[in-house]
Amino acid sequence: MEEKKTTSRRRTRRPAAKAKGAETAKATTGTKAVKTTKTAAKTTVRRKTTKQAAGSKRKANANQPTVRIIPLGGIGEVGKNMTVIEYENDIIVVDCGMTFPQSDMLGIDYVIPDVSYLAKNKDKIRGFLFTHGHEDHIGATPFILKDFKNVPIYGGRLTLALIEHKMEEHRIKGIKSNVIKPGSKVKLGCFTITFLKVSHSIADAYALAIETPVGTILHTGDFKVDYTPLDGEMMDLAAFANLGRKGVQLLMSESTNSERPGYTMSEQRVAKSFDDLFAQATGRIFVATFASNVSRIQQIIKIAESRGRKVYVAGRSLQRITEIATEIGYLKIRKGTLLDDRQLDFVDPDQVVILTTGSQGEPLSGLVRMSNDEHRTISIRPDDMVILSSSPIPGNEKAVTNMIDRLIQKGAKVINDRISEVHVSGHACQEEQKLMMALTKPKFFMPIHGEFHHLRQHSITAEEQGIPTDHMVIPQIGKVVELTKKGIRLGEDVPSGAVFVDGSGIGDIGNVVLRDRKMLSEDGLFIVTLAVDAVTGALISGPELISRGFVYVRESEELLIKARAIVINTVKELENKRVAGDYTTLKNSIRSNVRNFLYQQTKRNPMILPIVLDVDQEALNHAKL
CATH class of the missing domain: 3.60.15.10 (Ribonuclease Z/Hydroxyacylglutathione hydrolase-like)
Known part of the structure; x- marks a missing residue:
């Protein structure tokens, strides 16, 4: 209804000719509008079709075997x-x-x-x-x-x-x-x-x-x-x-x-290098390799036999793997080639090859213990030749280098893959x-x-x-x-x-434990032990201070006296400000205050371990009566 009134007003104000033109224009506009509507409808249909196709494609991809x-x-x-x-x-x-x-x-x-x-x-x-x-x-x-x-x-x-x-x-x-x-x-x-x-x-x-x-x-x-x-x-x-x-x-x-x-070199190149080194050696020959490298073990035993040397296998894991590989036919060893513990000391040094683990500098391996004079039966001598038949695994380089230095200090001649082709x-x-x-x-x-x-x-x-x-x-x-x-x-x-x-723990060591171990290894441990009244929180005895791997107590008495005073002041500040039986705030405050003081004095961050014992003083007094 409103639209008709508006049209009527427009016709009254305009001349007749213009009104006619307006009607024509309106008709034309209406035609265009119809065409536009049809075009839009077609576009909408096309878009729907495209979306449906895309959806079908995604569905097909989703249904593809994956x-x-x-x-x-x-x-x-x-x-x-x-x-x-x-x-x-x-x-x-x-x-x-x-x-x-x-x-x-x-x-x-x-x-x-x-x-x-x-x-x-x-x-x-x-x-x-x-x-x-x-x-x-x-x-x-x-x-x-x-x-x-x-x-x-x-x-x-x-x-x-x-x-x-x-x-x-x-x-x-x-x-x-x-x-x-x-x-x-x-x-x-x-x-x-x-x-x-x-x-x-x-x-x-x-x-x-x-x-x-x-x-x-x-x-x-x-x-x-x-x-x-x-x-x-x-x-x-x-x-x-x-x-x-x-x-x-x-x-x-x-x-x-x-x-x-x-290309990677053939294992035959290693065999040639071993043979040359065995020919040069005048004393005992030690060869360190992975226990699981059965092919390398076979090489060493075969060349030792050809050079008239006996072989002693050092280490339980290496001995066991040698037994397994021999039993199933992967190692071929002549009778009389292998020595046991009792025979080792009765064979001339120039007739012995000692197979051992430790090519990666592993702390408990045979060669590392020998280099530290910790092996129960074997020690390194000046005329020994030690062959490291492996390349250091990334991360083990320092351990291997330290072991080599100790062996050289004992007079041994150390051969690795940088000196000779003893490993490929x-x-x-x-x-x-x-x-x-x-x-x-x-x-x-x-x-x-x-x-x-x-x-x-x-x-x-x-x-x-x-x-x-x-x-x-x-x-x-x-x-x-x-x-x-x-x-x-x-x-x-x-x-x-x-x-x-x-050890026997699997997955029970996390980043927090490793962080603590790192802290202990670098800056040591500082233990604070004290006893407080269970009711009032007042200090009854202590604090006793124990240092392990941080400072030598007898030479740091002044430092410990000041640290003890800081602990006493911390207890006094928190006296009567705690819930009975809750010592979390007290421990955290002691840890924080002592850590800040020790770092200020020494520039070191030992692990601070507060131990708070609560004593029921009133009950103790009654017991004495």
């Missing part, structure tokens, strides 16, 4: 290798390794992966698969597999023998072991795994070709391409080429030596990594096993080999990698991290 790959260790670090591969209700786990503690992890024996995610999904786990028997791949088994006894484990004969030895040491029974051979196929849930022989610094090393609903995932394990291996059994390059012809969806390749150009890596260098990519022709690529600079360089090598950057990911511990037939990407996080093993 394999989840979850590194729980071995990424951004050396050691602690462990990878979870998951599809719907099936999980397989590759390796279960440990790493050595860093220098600031005081008192820690081992560091192992956090397996909270596996514990939560225990019913999905179909098997543990082991690529080989080195500690960074099997070292965590006694601490982790005890909680997964119903899950079968698969690996080479030597690998499983070493794992079973660890289980015996920790009195763990009921592990379901399954020995595999080169070319063996294992069906676990939706996964079919083929074990492919590779060359490494230990026998029974394998890569894993894992058939999944989205294609084949190739996990190389640790490998190198050695054309003259000690055991005469070459890496099965033809099997890798055959995989490439069939199609590899994802290559997960180890990255330890990704920054080294060229068991890991592929750049040209071998390129060969792996060329043989397998992967659609997607993911570097594993190494610190982030290793992973980054390996991805650069992959890019140079023609793998697009959007076809590769650099993983992270605890970050899910989602693999489909069409793509690869990083997904959500799962619980992960490091668990500290200290």
Whole structure:
């Protein structure tokens, strides 16, 4: 109604001709409005169609088979290798390794992966698969597999023998072991795994070709391409080429030596170096290596026999592994070659080789104890030759250097891989990594096993080999990698991290404990003991001050007198200002005031430990009466 009145007023004010023009204009405008409305309607329909298409595409992507790959260790670090591969209700786990503690992890024996995610999904786990028997791949088994006894484990004969030895040491029974051979196929849930022989610094090393609903995932394990291996059994390059012809969806390749150009030297070079050094030695020869490096142990024993020397194996772990490897045929030792404790002292020095652990400067290892004059049967002499047949693991350099210095001070001649070729890596260098990519022709690529600079360089090598950057990911511990037939990407996080093993305690040592240990090791301990009235809070006796690793009491009497006065004043200030039985405020105040004073006087921060005893003075007086 209002609209008609307005139109009437406009017609009254304007001339007739203009009114007619206005009507024409209005009609034209109306036509345009209709056209615009129709266009808008078409646009809306188009937008709806586009959204529906996008929604359908997302739905299709969501419905695509997706394999989840979850590194729980071995990424951004050396050691602690462990990878979870998951599809719907099936999980397989590759390796279960440990790493050595860093220098600031005081008192820690081992560091192992956090397996909270596996514990939560225990019913999905179909098997543990082991690529080989080195500690960074099997070292965590006694601490982790005890909680997964119903899950079968698969690996080479030597690998499983070493794992079973660890289980015996920790009195763990009921592990379901399954020995595999080169070319063996294992069906676990939706996964079919083929074990492919590779060359490494230990026998029974394998890569894993894992058939999944989205294609084949190739996990190389640790490998190198050695054309003259000690055991005469070459890496099965033809099997890798055959995989490439069939199609590899994802290559997960180890990255330890990704920054080294060229090829890794053959183990035969080490044998030649050992033979030359044994020929030169005039006294006893000590060779330190990893206990699990069975191939290196075989080299040493074989050369010792050829040079007419007997071999003494020092250390319980090394002795046990030597026994295991001999029993299953991986070590061949002539009768009469090995010496026992009683025979060692009756053999001439120039006829003895002593095999020991300690190439990494481990505190409790045989060679370290010898260098500290703490070994029960062996001491270092001036005419001894000590061969360190390994390279220091990152973080162990200082410990190794200190041990070498002590050995040299005792007159020993120390040989390491900087002086002679007494160690070669068991890991592929750049040209071998390129060969792996060329043989397998992967659609997607993911570097594993190494610190982030290793992973980054390996991805650069992959890019140079023609793998697009959007076809590769650099993983992270605890970050899910989602693999489909069409793509690869990083997904959500799962619980992960490091668990500290200290003696028989697993996971009960956290950052707070490590911080306390660091504080104690650097600045010592300062204990304040006092007794107060349970009712009034008045000081009854003390304070007694005890210093351990902070200052020598007899030379710091003035400092202690002033510290005692600060404690007395603190108690007086808080007297009658507390809830009976609650000494938290008093302890915190003593800790804070004493810490500030001691730092002001000494520039050191010892751990302050207040001990407050409450005494019911009234009850005590009645008792005396």
